[in-house]
Amino acid sequence: MKNNVSIVISxxxxxxxxxxxxxxxxxxxxxxxxxxxxxxxxxxxxDIRIVVGYQAEKVMEVVNSVRRDxxxxxxxxxxxxxxxxxxxxxxxxxxxxxxxxxxxLLVRPDDLIRAVEYDGCCVGGTTxxxxxxxxxxxxxxxxxECVTGFSKEKGDYEWTGLAKLKTAxxxxxxxxxxxxxxxxxxxxMIFLHTKEIDTIDDYERAVRWVRNNYED
Amino acid sequence: xxxxxxxxxxxxxxxxxxILPALSEQVGLTREISELxxxxxxxxxxxxxxxxxxxxxxxxxxxxxxxxxxxxxxLHEGIVQFIREHVEDCYIVTGNLDIWIAKLMKKIxxxxxxxxxxxxSAQDDRLIRVNSVVDKGRIVEQFVRPVVAVGDGSNDAEMVxxxxxxxxFGGVRPVAYALMSNASHVIYDEDxxxxxxxxxxxxxxxxxxxxx
Numbered sequence: 001m002k003n004n005v006s007i008v009i010s011x012x013x014x015x016x017x018x019x020x021x022x023x024x025x026x027x028x029x030x031x032x033x034x035x036x037x038x039x040x041x042x043x044x045x046x047d048i049r050i051v052v053g054y055q056a057e058k059v060m061e062v063v064n065s066v067r068r069d070x071x072x073x074x075x076x077x078x079x080x081x082x083x084x085x086x087x088x089x090x091x092x093x094x095x096x097x098x099x100x101x102x103x104x105l106l107v108r109p110d111d112l113i114r115a116v117e118y119d120g121c122c123v124g125g126t127t128x129x130x131x132x133x134x135x136x137x138x139x140x141x142x143x144x145e146c147v148t149g150f151s152k153e154k155g156d157y158e159w160t161g162l163a164k165l166k167t168a169x170x171x172x173x174x175x176x177x178x179x180x181x182x183x184x185x186x187x188x189m190i191f192l193h194t195k196e197i198d199t200i201d202d203y204e205r206a207v208r209w210v211r212n213n214y215e216d
Numbered sequence: 217x218x219x220x221x222x223x224x225x226x227x228x229x230x231x232x233x234x235i236l237p238a239l240s241e242q243v244g245l246t247r248e249i250s251e252l253x254x255x256x257x258x259x260x261x262x263x264x265x266x267x268x269x270x271x272x273x274x275x276x277x278x279x280x281x282x283x284x285x286x287x288x289x290x291l292h293e294g295i296v297q298f299i300r301e302h303v304e305d306c307y308i309v310t311g312n313l314d315i316w317i318a319k320l321m322k323k324i325x326x327x328x329x330x331x332x333x334x335x336x337s338a339q340d341d342r343l344i345r346v347n348s349v350v351d352k353g354r355i356v357e358q359f360v361r362p363v364v365a366v367g368d369g370s371n372d373a374e375m376v377x378x379x380x381x382x383x384x385f386g387g388v389r390p391v392a393y394a395l396m397s398n399a400s401h402v403i404y405d406e407d408x409x410x411x412x413x414x415x416x417x418x419x420x421x422x423x424x425x426x427x428x
Contacts, residue, residue: 056396064404071412072402089400093415 001044002117004097006167008090010177011035011103012053012078023055025103026062027197029210034104034197035059039067041109045116047071047095050103051086053078059103083161084173084180094167097121100177102161106206108193108214115162115190122164122190123147123181125157130196134159134178138189146186150178160194163187219305220416221359223332223375224295225352225367226310226317228257228388230324232290235312236270239285242277249273259370259394264349267311267334271346278341279315286312287319292387294410295366300325302417307332309352311371315343353378364416366409370394381416385409 011025025035032040035050042048046069052059053075063070075086083102091098099116115124125136125147135155136147150159159178166184173180181187193214195206209216227235240249249270256266274282299306308326310317313336321331332355335347353374356363365372365379370392376382377398384391384399387406396402403409 052402060402060404068405069408070404071408074396074400074402076397093412093419 002097003046004095005045005099005116005164006047006049006091006094006097007042007045007099007101007116008073008087008094009035009038009048009050009101009103010083010086010090011059012051012056012075012086013083014054014078023059023103024197025059026055027104027203029106029203029207033062034106035063036066037106038101038103038112039063041112042116043067049073049090049094051075051090053086080174082175083177084175087177087180088170088172091165091167091170096167097164098167098170099164100162104197105161106195106197106210107160107162111192111194112162115164115192118164118188118190120164120188121166121184122188124160124162124192124194125189126160126192126194128156128158130158130198134176136189139186141186145189147189148186150182157189157191160192162192162194220362220364220380222298222302222306222413222417223309223356223359223363223365223379224299224306225369225372225375226308226312226333228368229366229372229385230292230295230299230308232292232388234388235286235289235317236274238289239274239277239282242281242285243274245273256371257369257389257392259373259392263311263371267349268346271313271336271343275343279338279343280341282316283319286316287323289320291324292406294406296324298410298413303327303330305417306330309333309350309355309365309375311350311352313343313346364413366413367395368392373398383409383412 026033049071051073073090075089087100134150136157137149137155138145139148195209197203197206224230234253237250240246252266252270255261307330309332311334313334315336315338334349337344356375356378362380364381365375366383366385368385373394382399384395384402386404
């Protein structure tokens with residue numbers, strides 16, 4: 001297990017699209033919130049940072065009930081900034097590598113571990129499934145499939161919000177995490193099985209997926 | 217690059233219990249003093265007047281007795297360890313009175329010059345008057361080095377807001393809302409807090425080496 005990694009989970013946003021009245025990381029699947037599921041997978045890692053903003057106290061209360069040794073980082077400007085700003089704040093004073101992870105991402109446990117343990121930097125992609133996704137064109141460099149950009153037009157993989165990056169190379173940003181990644185490209189692509197939960201239909205699909213041991 | 221300084225609130229940050237309520241048993245005013253303390257920490261009462269009112273209630277206790285009780289309040293040993301390892305760079309910032317906490321400071325291993333606190337005069341082992349009540353925000357402003365501040369109550373909110381890195385520590389009770397709204401970080405676990413402080417400490421050392 002790598003100990004040169006800080007994991008930054010962004011839970012600052014409002015996640016209003018699902019209409020559940022809570023931040024998306026607190027959505028429950030099979031009796032467990034998305035954030036609890038992530039923390040369970042990451043139980044062996046000792047530098048977990050959770051960026052909070054909207055409903056910060058609620059997020060901290062849920063997390064504290066399962067794990068206490070968390071560094072909570074505040075994004076007080078969560079209304080006007082995106083996950084890029086949250087990740088930037090969370091990656092301050094971090095170890096050699098910082099992993100960006102959205103608190104509302106449902107990801108297959110072994111895939112998440114594979115990304116954290118990846119030897120060097122990587123960017124997580126998945127099969128496009130959402131409306132109007134950000135996709136990633138790739139190119140094979142020295143036998144490794146690498147992400148070369150983020151696009152609304154081209155690319156076979158959908159951007160997942162998950163990436164492992166070198167902390168020292170990060171520059172500040174306010175919008176999406178991929179805006180922070182763009183200057184570092186090309187970087188190796190890592191394929192992840194994920195489920196995005198934006199609608200009630202997505203939610204029901206996600207529940208079935210988890211019940212079926214993360215198989216479609 | 218400037219060295220960071222580390223400022224710690226005393227009650228319920230360095231100590232594991234509130235100090236004034238621990239004293240209140242001596243005068244049989246436990247409920248009154250606890251209530252005042254809780255309301256003050258929640259930000260419902262201004263610190264200065266509430267503190268003076270609580271001091272007034274505790275005034276009958278001999279100063280040496282107060283100092284003795286205060287020196288026995290249980291401490292967060294991990295935080296104390298960090299302070300001992302970095303005495304030159306650490307300060308305790310507390311509304312509590314110099315004559316009441318001097319003995320505890322000695323036990324922690326911090327000279328009174330690194331304890332920025334309220335002050336009072338005593339005569340014949342009796343407190344005669346309070347001379348000054350500390351303003352924690354002003355103290356941060358006086359430092360010319362970047363400040364890391366750690367606290368838990370409403371009266372720490374300004375200190376945390378003005379610091380480069382303002383940490384709310386919820387080791388004893390929930391971090392006050394006013395403080396949380398101004399903090400850059402919140403931590404509930406003492407070991408995690410100490411690890412983060414060490415990271416911040418080591419970071420500045422590395423930056424210094426880079427310059428050389």
